[in-house]
Amino acid sequence: MADSTPLIAEEALVDGNPSTVTLSASGRIEWRGKSSGCLSVDADVLGYAAEGSALRIRAFVKKSGGCCCGHKEVVRERRDVVLEPSSEESLGLWCERLRQCIDSLARPQNLLILVNPYGGKKSASKIFQKEVAPLLAAADVKYTLEETQYRFHAKEIAHALDISKYDGIVCVSGDGIIVEVINGLLEKEDWPTAIKMPIGIIPAGSGNGMAKSLLDSVEEACVASNATFAVIRGHKRALDVATVLQEETRFFSVLMLSWGIVADIDIESEKYRWMGGARIDFYSIVRMIDLRHYNGRVSFVPAPGYEVYGNPVSEQEESLSRLNSLSKSEKQCAYLGPMCSFEPQEWRTYDGPFISVWLHNVPWGSETVMPAPDAKFSDGYLDLILVRDSPKLALIETMAKLSDGGHVKSPHVLYLKVKAFYLEPGQRANETDKGGIIDCDGEVLARGQGTYKFGQQQDLMAYGPPIYMTVDKGLATLFSPK
Known part of the structure; x- marks a missing residue:
């Protein structure tokens, strides 16, 4: 009281x-x-x-x-x-x-503000000056302002940062900058201390899924001023971080990973940027009419209560046995991922073809799309949304319900929580000379032969070799509405 x-x-x-x-x-x-x-x-x-x-x-x-x-x-x-x-x-x-x-409220006194002037509608600098800076001034909060100049610039800034100088990092952007910041902090030698640095997110991009998830949790509008006030108040909450691993290559994810129709729409629709926000709706229809199915396999360790999903995995499964030995043997002068070990009998699996494979760490993927209505910020699980097959009309109806999470009630959607995930991506079912796109936190993680911009830019991972994901419960810290 x-x-x-x-x-x-x-x-x-x-x-x-x-x-x-x-x-x-x-x-x-x-x-x-x-x-x-x-x-x-x-x-x-x-x-x-x-x-x-x-x-x-x-x-x-x-x-x-x-x-x-x-x-x-x-x-x-x-x-x-x-x-x-x-x-x-x-x-x-x-x-x-x-x-x-x-x-007595332990509010931040000195912040590092990172503004991405190129994201979304390229309005982040204007949003900062008009909506963010006046509130910080009214609260007597000091800050250092830096604009990011190129891809992974925010990661470089976070990696080189003297964290003793600040009470938090605030990203005025879409979701991409917070992902870069967390990857930069986790690559520091003093990562156990660095990752405790609170991170704020001010919606100023095209997606804004993290900001929407935070503000929607307390029924506040997803606007820059509300998000800024959440930073000023200084309340915090823990955030799960997923380690995405392919052989020796690592990436740290806080939002989502997708393969199939969702990734195709997100990435391939970039060619229609001249249409503005309508490009997503337009290209969604294109992809559902000309529907692709992808061969491959997904394996997962289900969270308690979800053990009925999937088929048992053989104890002789070589790749999963290797994962167990890998997670046991590697540790840890810098952050490599959570220390976890799963027995082969804990794993469950589905074989393709798939229309969509989608994992989410928070409820919202953007301000208008809620893929994972039951996702929690720090429960130690990823929410997995699978569509293996669906009539086209039913798929259109399902996708139309993404705005309120109603899609998970479709009989064509499998929705469950997992502790770990293993993706073996394959080729398109009817075009075996073409692969797919793996999208992680809004960026291309890997793309197969014949995909959009294949060979035109260097991606972090290769398409084809398995990708393994594990979750570290509550590893990062966010400024959050109370």
């Missing part, structure tokens, strides 16, 4: 009106008089400043009606409350008590 013990109680002017004003030990400011109201230091207050004989309390409060575009999502607006205490001594006491309340 919140402590309602009054720290200050007096007669004062609030916005020019005589009022009885109190500040409780729980950080609640309340006034009653001609007009009445209240503020929570934690949930509403950005900062304060003494102005002559008055105190200006800078707040970011829920907007009247508290909704966005007809939905129940909370939106906020800036509001200042001007308090004129009864004396100079009282003004000093108000400043002292408010400072004590804010300091």
